[in-house]
Amino acid sequence: MSVLLNKDSKIIVQGFTGSEGTFHAQQMIEYGSDIVGGVTPGKGGQRHLGLPVFNSVSDAVKKTSADVSVIFVPPPFAADAIMEAADAGIKLIITITEGIPVSDMVKVKDYLKDKDCRLIGPNCPGIITPDEAKVGIMPGFIHKKGGVGIISRSGTLTYEAVDQVSRLGLGQSTCIGIGGDPIVGTTTLDAVKLMMSDDETEAIIIIGEIGGNMETDAAYWIKENRTKPVIGFIAGQTAPKGRRMGHAGAIIGGKADTAEAKMAIMKECGIHVVESPADIGKTVAEALK
Amino acid sequence: MNLHEYQGKSILKSYNVHIQEGILAETPDQAILAAEQLKEKYGSDFFVIKAQIHAGGRGKGGGVKLARSVKEVGEIADKILGMQLVTPQTGSEGKRVRKVLVTQDVYYPGESETREFYISILLDRNSGRYVVMYSPEGGMDIEAVAEKTPHLIFKEFIDPAVGLLPFQSRQIAFNLGLSGAAFKDMQKFMPGLYKAFLGTDAQLIEINPVLKTSDNKILAVDCKFSIDDSALFRQPDIASMRDIFEEDSTEIEAGKFNLNFIKLDGNVGCMVNGAGLAMATMDLIKLSGGDPANFLDVGGAANAETVEAGFRIIMRDPSVKAILINIFGGIVRCDRVANGVVEACKSIGDLSVPVIVRLQGTNAEEAKVIIDNSGLEVFSAISFEDAANRVKEVLN
Numbered sequence: 205m206s207v208l209l210n211k212d213s214k215i216i217v218q219g220f221t222g223s224e225g226t227f228h229a230q231q232m233i234e235y236g237s238d239i240v241g242g243v244t245p246g247k248g249g250q251r252h253l254g255l256p257v258f259n260s261v262s263d264a265v266k267k268t269s270a271d272v273s274v275i276f277v278p279p280p281f282a283a284d285a286i287m288e289a290a291d292a293g294i295k296l297i298i299t300i301t302e303g304i305p306v307s308d309m310v311k312v313k314d315y316l317k318d319k320d321c322r323l324i325g326p327n328c329p330g331i332i333t334p335d336e337a338k339v340g341i342m343p344g345f346i347h348k349k350g351g352v353g354i355i356s357r358s359g360t361l362t363y364e365a366v367d368q369v370s371r372l373g374l375g376q377s378t379c380i381g382i383g384g385d386p387i388v389g390t391t392t393l394d395a396v397k398l399m400m401s402d403d404e405t406e407a408i409i410i411i412g413e414i415g416g417n418m419e420t421d422a423a424y425w426i427k428e429n430r431t432k433p434v435i436g437f438i439a440g441q442t443a444p445k446g447r448r449m450g451h452a453g454a455i456i457g458g459k460a461d462t463a464e465a466k467m468a469i470m471k472e473c474g475i476h477v478v479e480s481p482a483d484i485g486k487t488v489a490e491a492l493k
Numbered sequence: 494m495n496l497h498e499y500q501g502k503s504i505l506k507s508y509n510v511h512i513q514e515g516i517l518a519e520t521p522d523q524a525i526l527a528a529e530q531l532k533e534k535y536g537s538d539f540f541v542i543k544a545q546i547h548a549g550g551r552g553k554g555g556g557v558k559l560a561r562s563v564k565e566v567g568e569i570a571d572k573i574l575g576m577q578l579v580t581p582q583t584g585s586e587g588k589r590v591r592k593v594l595v596t597q598d599v600y601y602p603g604e605s606e607t608r609e610f611y612i613s614i615l616l617d618r619n620s621g622r623y624v625v626m627y628s629p630e631g632g633m634d635i636e637a638v639a640e641k642t643p644h645l646i647f648k649e650f651i652d653p654a655v656g657l658l659p660f661q662s663r664q665i666a667f668n669l670g671l672s673g674a675a676f677k678d679m680q681k682f683m684p685g686l687y688k689a690f691l692g693t694d695a696q697l698i699e700i701n702p703v704l705k706t707s708d709n710k711i712l713a714v715d716c717k718f719s720i721d722d723s724a725l726f727r728q729p730d731i732a733s734m735r736d737i738f739e740e741d742s743t744e745i746e747a748g749k750f751n752l753n754f755i756k757l758d759g760n761v762g763c764m765v766n767g768a769g770l771a772m773a774t775m776d777l778i779k780l781s782g783g784d785p786a787n788f789l790d791v792g793g794a795a796n797a798e799t800v801e802a803g804f805r806i807i808m809r810d811p812s813v814k815a816i817l818i819n820i821f822g823g824i825v826r827c828d829r830v831a832n833g834v835v836e837a838c839k840s841i842g843d844l845s846v847p848v849i850v851r852l853q854g855t856n857a858e859e860a861k862v863i864i865d866n867s868g869l870e871v872f873s874a875i876s877f878e879d880a881a882n883r884v885k886e887v888l889n
Contacts (some may be wrong), residue, residue, distance in 0.1 A: 361767060449772055
């Protein structure tokens with residue numbers, strides 16, 4: 205068992221024929237992901253990268269039985285693309301798009317609350333289950349099949365953690381990039397629950413950031429429900445208050461969302477907290493001994 | 494993007510939210526003219542002159558003053574215009590005042606006592622909904638109110654499907670202790686405020702204070718208004734209100750190269766791809782005994798041009814004693830980045846501080862060879878730990 209994504213996942217790409225969609229669809233196909241087609245409104249009936257293009261997600265689902273969608277649609281249209289995927293019955297919607305207006309995401313979150321689907325992102329690198337499927341923009345070659353589950357709000361910092369883990373001979377069960385925006389479809393806690401109940405995952409790494417309280421929510425749950433080691437890192441120990449550090453969600457608002465406060469609570473809850481980002485791999489290896 | 498008080502108030506007015514009226518002035522003469530117009534309209538000889546800068550606590554720094562005559566308005570405007578206003582939010586160098594808002598005096602005596610409230614609308618991240626946060630303790634620092642008297646902070650969560658409902662506006666008025674005409678006026682004030690919030694793609698509207706006047710009207714006396722940057726593409730009128738004088742000139746220039754730069758007070762500059770990795774790199778600098786001089790995310794395109802622009806921007810700060818470049822090459826190939834770094838170093842000529850380049854990911858080994866063979870005095874590293882040790886070495 206892996207989390208959310210495996211070799212049987214049938215994947216469509218929304219924003220398929222655009223430059224981002226094309227480039228990353230190619231990369232995903234090369235990795236071995238089962239991409240079954242894509243959606244670009246107005247280009248239905250054409251073929252792109254040897255695969256069918258559909259006018260709507262609902263057409264694509266009917267013809268291909270896709271159950272996963274990855275969205276590269278530009279910010280003004282991305283919220284609509286997410287809701288279209290949910291309406292068409294897609295079970296796992298992974299939104300890579302960065303810069304979706306917050307008010308659009310407020311509507312999306314409300315729209316999805318009664319739907320039987322899971323949103324990952326937006327503004328995230330995607331999900332990978334090594335050697336089975338990659339749905340996102342992460343470099344595939346740094347990953348290695350194994351037992352470490354990784355949950356992260358950031359892109360390149362996740363690759364850093366993956367790389368440290370792989371270099372120590374450990375591998376990953378599934379890596380989930382949950383995204384760096386103030387509203388995300390799947391929270392740290394949601395992802396932790398999935399990983400905690402997954403047999404293949406032996407340890408969990410949480411890569412958090414300043415801003416919000418997703419990591420502390422997860423920490424309090426972990427305290428009561430932990431069955432495997434959890435390692436945590438919070439980026440932004442040196443970030444100033446009130447300045448947005450790149451991600452729309454990474455801004456220190458009050459006392460509780462600083463790196464220091466989050467790390468203290470995570471420690472209290474039995475999480476192995478890493479002070480230096482260079483020690484993430486090492487700490488996992490020790491925790492698994 | 495933040496707006497000035499006068500801009501925020503003009504937006505509120507367009508949504509029929511009552512405000513303390515005012516007229517903008519950029520010179521003392523304009524301020525006098527503004528006061529004369531206000532006197533004609535409202536008949537009062539009292540005015541408040543307010544410095545227009547993007548920072549709170551203006552009153553504490555002498556940026557908000559009461560004038561008791563039109564003549565005094567001119568004198569006060571003369572003092573405030575051009576001053577470096579220092580408030581608890583500006584830092585020690587302060588901000589130069591280029592505009593003042595000459596406003597009507599709304600604290601006039603009348604049939605009842607005036608009262609000040611706090612009302613804001615913002616996102617509640619946990620629920621993914623907008624929330625109206627309000628308190629009867631207006632006119633003071635709301636964080637202090639939240640700490641000392643948390644029971645005096647109230648919240649109404651807004652269901653996005655139906656918006657702010659009338660019963661919620663009534664609840665707000667009840668909790669603020671309003672009755673009679675003021676209670677009724679709040680039923681107009683709140684829906685207008687929420688419409689203004691949605692209509693402008695705001696991420697925060699904070700009104701502190703909201704005033705109940707002595708004749709039982711509800712007015713926005715101050716206004717902190719902040720717009721979601723991601724929505725500016727569909728808010729052209731608001732995007733045009735941007736005041737670049739309020740922004741750091743270096744940060745604006747960095748933006749032209751698609752670099753996300755934030756100046757900090759440390760001694761080690763850094764250049765990184767990705768916001769999360771950039772923050773982690775700053776943390777690593779601190780743990781290595783240095784202090785980060787900046788946050789700089791070069792994004793997906795780390796090439797010779799962006800690296801050179803990054804170098805030039807970092808090097809403007811004389812307190813920088815070393816530069817750490819940390820690129821994780823996923824889609825970007827490290828050998829290309831390495832060539833970019835070498836070209837940038839050669840183009841700048843004399844880089845007077847040590848540079849540590851850490852490249853990891855696609856073609857990292859080839860990249861290290863390029864850096865090592867460049868003939869430049871650049872330290873290369875592959876692991877994050879090596880990079881940390883190098884920073885330690887050059888600082889000692």
